[in-house]
Amino acid sequence: MTVTYWLSTFGALAVILLIYGLWLHVNPTTVALTLVLYVLIVAAQLRLRYAVVASVVATACYNFFFLPPVGTFTIADPQNWLTLLTFLSTSVIGSRLSQTARDEADQAKASQRELEVLFSLSREFLRTDKLADITEALPSLINIAAHAQGSTLYLLDGDRVFQAGEQQISGIEISHFRQLALSLSEPEVLSDGTVHVPIRAGVRPRGLLEIVGLKLSQETLRAIGGLAAIALDRVQALEEIARSEANKESERLRNLILDSITHELRTPLTSIKGAAGTLLMSHVSAEDQRSLIKIIDEEADRINQLVGQAVEMAQLEAREVHMDVQPVDFKEIVAEAKENSAWIWGSHPVEISIPPLPKVDVDPNMIAKVLCNLLENAAKYSEPQSPIRISAEQKGGMIVAAVADRGVGIDPLEQDLVFDRLYRSREHSQKKPGTGMGLPISRAIIESHHGTLTVTSQRGYGSVFSFTLPIHKN
Numbered sequence: 001m002t003v004t005y006w007l008s009t010f011g012a013l014a015v016i017l018l019i020y021g022l023w024l025h026v027n028p029t030t031v032a033l034t035l036v037l038y039v040l041i042v043a044a045q046l047r048l049r050y051a052v053v054a055s056v057v058a059t060a061c062y063n064f065f066f067l068p069p070v071g072t073f074t075i076a077d078p079q080n081w082l083t084l085l086t087f088l089s090t091s092v093i094g095s096r097l098s099q100t101a102r103d104e105a106d107q108a109k110a111s112q113r114e115l116e117v118l119f120s121l122s123r124e125f126l127r128t129d130k131l132a133d134i135t136e137a138l139p140s141l142i143n144i145a146a147h148a149q150g151s152t153l154y155l156l157d158g159d160r161v162f163q164a165g166e167q168q169i170s171g172i173e174i175s176h177f178r179q180l181a182l183s184l185s186e187p188e189v190l191s192d193g194t195v196h197v198p199i200r201a202g203v204r205p206r207g208l209l210e211i212v213g214l215k216l217s218q219e220t221l222r223a224i225g226g227l228a229a230i231a232l233d234r235v236q237a238l239e240e241i242a243r244s245e246a247n248k249e250s251e252r253l254r255n256l257i258l259d260s261i262t263h264e265l266r267t268p269l270t271s272i273k274g275a276a277g278t279l280l281m282s283h284v285s286a287e288d289q290r291s292l293i294k295i296i297d298e299e300a301d302r303i304n305q306l307v308g309q310a311v312e313m314a315q316l317e318a319r320e321v322h323m324d325v326q327p328v329d330f331k332e333i334v335a336e337a338k339e340n341s342a343w344i345w346g347s348h349p350v351e352i353s354i355p356p357l358p359k360v361d362v363d364p365n366m367i368a369k370v371l372c373n374l375l376e377n378a379a380k381y382s383e384p385q386s387p388i389r390i391s392a393e394q395k396g397g398m399i400v401a402a403v404a405d406r407g408v409g410i411d412p413l414e415q416d417l418v419f420d421r422l423y424r425s426r427e428h429s430q431k432k433p434g435t436g437m438g439l440p441i442s443r444a445i446i447e448s449h450h451g452t453l454t455v456t457s458q459r460g461y462g463s464v465f466s467f468t469l470p471i472h473k474n
Contacts, residue, residue: 009042009050013058021065028066035062043098051095110217117220120144121227138228139164142211149213153228156181156207181208187221197225201233268299275299323366323448327359327472330392330399336364337371344379344388353391360399360469366445367469370453373438374403374465382407382462394471398451402466410457418455419443442467 016038020031035058043051064073121141139151143164153162154177161174180188182205184198195216197209206229216224275292278284284292331354338345360367371390378388382405392401410418419439439453446453446467457463 005046005050009046009054010057012038012042013054013061017061017065028062031066032062039095040098043095044102048095048099051098052092055092055095117216117224121224126231135160135162135232138162138231142209142224147214148211151212152177152210154178154181154208154210155232156205177208177210181205184208187218187225189221195221197221197228199225199229199232201229206232268302271299272296323363325361325363325449328362328364328367329359330354330357330401330469333362333364333367333371334390336368337375340368341372341375344375347384348379348382349385349387350375351387351389353389355393357392357394357399359472361472362449362469367449370442370445370467371401371403373442377438377465378403378405378407378463381405395468397471398468399471400466400468402464404462404464406462409459409461410455410463411459412457415455415457419453 013035016034020026020034039051039055039058042054060073064071135153135155138153139162142148142151151164154160154174155162156178159174159178161177180196181198184196185200187198188196190196193213193215195209195211195214197211198205199207199209209225209228272295275295279289279292334352334354338350344350375388375390382388386406389404390401391404392399394400443453446469450470451468453465453467455463455465
């Protein structure tokens with residue numbers, strides 16, 4: 001490539017000399033201006049050294065071919081010395097200015113590229129709020145943003161290594177990374193182009209970035225290390241805040257459930273205690289004994305149900321319940337719910353309106369439990385022989401199922417509260433038995449299947465509870 005540049009430089013000069021020497025006979029001033037323009041073009045297109053050599057050679061050719069005596073390097077007129085010096089000085093200074101402008105333009109482009117790299121990295125870092133995601137993605141982000149051949153992120157916390165590229169890291173290299181992370185305070189550029197960038201939070205070392213095939217300034221490399229440290233600290237702080245908030249919320253819910261269960265347990269325990277105390281008294285008729293024992297049995301069942309639902313709710317929230325997800329026909333779930341709550345079919349006419357539908361990916365036992373809860377609520381808050389309707393339809397990639405009744409309905413202010421744990425309407429809590437856990441458990445089950453459970457209701461006209469289930473994908 002260098003030979004080509006030299007040939008083109010002297011070839012252009014030869015063309016100018018031939019044109020002015022053989023065809024166009026012009027005055028020396030025109031030739032001088034043309035040669036100055038030629039030198040400036042060389043300086044603009046090529047490097048400074050080409051322009052300087054072109055200036056000297058053009059000056060010599062100008063003297064030899066166009067200044068009298070023509071054909072010699074002798075300068076007869078002293079004024080021509082000034083002409084030659086002016087020509088040479090103008091050419092060299094113009095070449096230098098052109099080279100300076102070129103260097104500044106190249107530097108501006110490099111700075112712009114480095115700013116684009118930093119902006120791209122900072123934007124991607126801000127998109128991620130999880131430590132696991134950012135540690136996995138950070139090497140790839142650097143490769144993409146900085147056009148590097150490969151990147152490795154080493155974290156002192158746990159001696160963890162994350163890579164993007166073809167290079168493989170051995171145990172020996174991990175030890176080397178650890179030593180560099182603890183000792184380096186500034187980016188290090190090796191002879192083979194590999195870059196080591198320390199990641200520090202203040203003065204505390206966090207890890208090391210090894211980047212292959214990256215050419216950036218020391219300032220930009222330091223900025224990349226700073227961005228990586230800030231990103232890691234940011235997501236770690238966000239996760240700690242989230243864990244703290246989750247712990248507070250968990251503690252709040254635990255206390256709420258404990259208080260609510262304690263409150264709910266008092267009524268059946270009081271009944272059991274009263275019935276047992278009466279049985280211990282003498283002179284209790286056999287009929288009264290049977291009534292008291294029935295009270296004890298019913299209230300014990302109520303306590304057992306309340307404790308069982310509280311445990312189930314806690315397991316669902318902690319995701320400790322194993323879901324046996326499988327493709328199931330929704331009609332099979334309805335059949336199982338009918339079998340588990342046969343008394344509802346005996347006391348209410350239940351209409352089923354389900355067209356042929358794709359199978360759903362669910363745990364059939366869990367969804368049948370949800371359907372039973374909704375049917376029991378519909379029966380509980382409706383008059384005997386009041387109709388209940390089960391329907392289902394396909395909407396997009398989901399099946400939307402609904403249980404509708406013509407019962408008392410739910411006040412608009414309470415429609416969101418009915419899904420809270422242990423919440424029971426003041427109007428019906430004393431009249432209708434229940435624990436206030438059925439709907440929260442149902443919602444938790446549906447949400448664990450990536451669906452939603454909602455209610456639409458109007459006082460005096462009934463309620464419609466709708467839930468969505470994902471369609472099985474073949």
